[in-house]
Amino acid sequence: MSQKNGNTDNQYTFKIFRFNPDVDREPYYDTFISGFPRGTTVLEALLHIQETMDDSIAFRFSCRSAVCGSCGMLVNGAPVLACRTQLMALTGDQVLIEPLPNMDIIKDMVVDMKPFWDAYLRVEPWLHVNEEDTPEKEYLQSPDEVRKLDPYINCILCACCYGSCPVLGFEENYLGPAAIAKLFRFMSDSRDRRGAKFLEKVNSPQGLWACHTIFRCIDACPKDIRPTDTIEALRRKLVVYRFKKFFHLLKQDQK
Numbered sequence: 472m473s474q475k476n477g478n479t480d481n482q483y484t485f486k487i488f489r490f491n492p493d494v495d496r497e498p499y500y501d502t503f504i505s506g507f508p509r510g511t512t513v514l515e516a517l518l519h520i521q522e523t524m525d526d527s528i529a530f531r532f533s534c535r536s537a538v539c540g541s542c543g544m545l546v547n548g549a550p551v552l553a554c555r556t557q558l559m560a561l562t563g564d565q566v567l568i569e570p571l572p573n574m575d576i577i578k579d580m581v582v583d584m585k586p587f588w589d590a591y592l593r594v595e596p597w598l599h600v601n602e603e604d605t606p607e608k609e610y611l612q613s614p615d616e617v618r619k620l621d622p623y624i625n626c627i628l629c630a631c632c633y634g635s636c637p638v639l640g641f642e643e644n645y646l647g648p649a650a651i652a653k654l655f656r657f658m659s660d661s662r663d664r665r666g667a668k669f670l671e672k673v674n675s676p677q678g679l680w681a682c683h684t685i686f687r688c689i690d691a692c693p694k695d696i697r698p699t700d701t702i703e704a705l706r707r708k709l710v711v712y713r714f715k716k717f718f719h720l721l722k723q724d725q726k
């Protein structure tokens with residue numbers, strides 16, 4: 472323990488993943504030891520290490536307040552936002568820092584999020600409207616209609632759920648929990664007109680049916696979104712839609 476700026480600092484040993492595919496043949500780990508006062512976040516510790524010990528460590532961050540979703544990484548094996556994870560909340564004084572899994576490494580903790588964004592775009596994450604019923608002014612929603620969206624609207628697209636899902640380790644074309652949760656968010660919106668037939672687009676072994684209900688995405692989400700619930704809900708909606716379609720029970724505009 473050491474005294475610094477009037478605070479009692481705890482000593483931590485950081486084991487940090489390093490890999491630069493341009494120069495390194497294999498990933499390796501660097502170790503840094505430093506003291507930090509209570510309340511220090513993993514991101515603040517990383518910035519301190521970068522500023523005072525090794526300025527070549529690469530990681531993403533921006534807002535430092537769990538809003539931008541940039542600093543997702545593995546800390547002691549758990550996918551978290553580094554900016555909202557305090558050192559004192561970790562067990563022990565060893566801090567293992569690694570990149571999010573399921574994406575290629577660009578450098579150290581910076582991963583290539585293209586597959587994540589590609590999956591996101593596959594669900595067309597915007598309001599689908601009909602020209603005929605577009606209001607002259609704004610769309611109105613009741614408080615109840617807005618409340619229905621509240622649990623899903625806070626996704627910050629951090630990819631912590633994407634990095635936590637074991638299915639993406641062997642099925643790289645799986646849409647993933649974040650994209651499906653986003654699709655659920657739009658399909659639950661009273662202003663959206665895409666209808667259940669849109670689910671045919673994700674009716675595939677790489678779409679809604681790839682999930683093995685492992686639930687790690689729920690544990691990983693820093694915004695308490697429950698992607699598994701949305702996957703199950705859309706599966707039920709799709710089954711009902713297919714059933715009605717098979718028995719010709721759909722109205723003309725639902726086909």
Ligand code: SF4
Nearest residue numbers: 626627629630632692
């Ligand atoms: Fe991040 Fe949660 Fe959105 Fe997944 S669902 S991208 S974990 S905020």
Ligand code: F3S
Nearest residue numbers: 636682683685686688
């Ligand atoms: Fe993956 Fe979440 Fe399903 S962890 S398997 S998307 S429940």
